[in-house]
Amino acid sequence: MNLNATDSSVRLRAALDAGTTPDPADTATVRELVARCAVEPDFFVRDMLTWALTRHPVSITLPPLLTELLSPTPQARAQALHTLSKIGEDSAYPHITDDLLGDADDDVARTAWRAAAGLVPTRDARQLATRLSTQLGRGPRELRRSLSRAFLQLGEAGRPVLDDASTADGVAAAHAAATLILLDDPDYGFDAAGYAVAHPE
Incomplete structure (x- = not known):
């Protein structure tokens, strides 16, 4: 070679x-x-x-x-x-x-x-969601979107972790809330989800 x-x-x-x-x-x-x-x-x-x-x-x-x-x-x-x-x-x-x-x-x-x-094995998915939650709010848009995609791969196993994270304040909480929107509707779009969190009706 x-x-x-x-x-x-x-x-x-x-x-x-x-x-x-x-x-x-x-x-x-x-x-x-x-x-x-x-x-x-x-x-x-x-x-x-x-x-x-x-x-x-x-x-x-x-x-x-x-x-x-x-x-x-x-x-x-x-x-x-x-x-x-x-x-x-x-x-x-x-x-x-x-x-x-x-x-x-x-x-x-x-x-x-x-x-x-x-x-990740199914039995460890919730634990992984907890580990990933430490990275919520990290970095620029593309990096945050990548983390949201990882949560979407985990599916419902990540919902309780995201629910807990979304109740706090700051960038990490907003990221968690936007990811929850995407978990309910993956076609919603990351930017639209972020806007919905920042501008609730």
């Missing part, structure tokens, strides 16, 4: 080749794909790297991806979370820690929210 080529199209092709004909026993290739995820600057190449990893057995992709969750490099953490969400292996859920859900890097946190909501 030539994943370090200067030309992004060459790197894209290398990632495609790695996923097209995966060797179930080729741990070296998996490690190389995971390592490249941490530094790859091109979005489309990163997406292909993730696809290539999903083509390999979970037994050899999971260990290095879980290790990446502890990386000091934000892109490594974010891309590992994204790949785990695509693989859909439930056993990865316990490794999505509160540190990741509250990561100082917005991209990491956003990806952790999405991955956790997609991988």
Whole structure:
């Protein structure tokens, strides 16, 4: 594989080749794909790297991806979370820690929210909603919308937590109230829900 080529199209092709004909026993290739995820600057190449990893057995992709969750490099953490969400292996859920859900890097946190909501066992959904509620009101509009989407993935399990959070004051409470509106009507729209909270009739 030539994943370090200067030309992004060459790197894209290398990632495609790695996923097209995966060797179930080729741990070296998996490690190389995971390592490249941490530094790859091109979005489309990163997406292909993730696809290539999903083509390999979970037994050899999971260990290095879980290790990446502890990386000091934000892109490594974010891309590992994204790949785990695509693989859909439930056993990865316990490794999505509160540190990741509250990561100082917005991209990491956003990806952790999405991955956790997609991988959480039904029995733990309410607990996850409580963990996610600590992030209500965080950051700009797009980040808040991402968190609302994670709550929508959890569905009714998150309603009691949002109800409690919405009774306080401030940005977090308004975010919780807007998310409750979306829980009742996902087509309402995030901006419209926020407006309805800010301008009650």
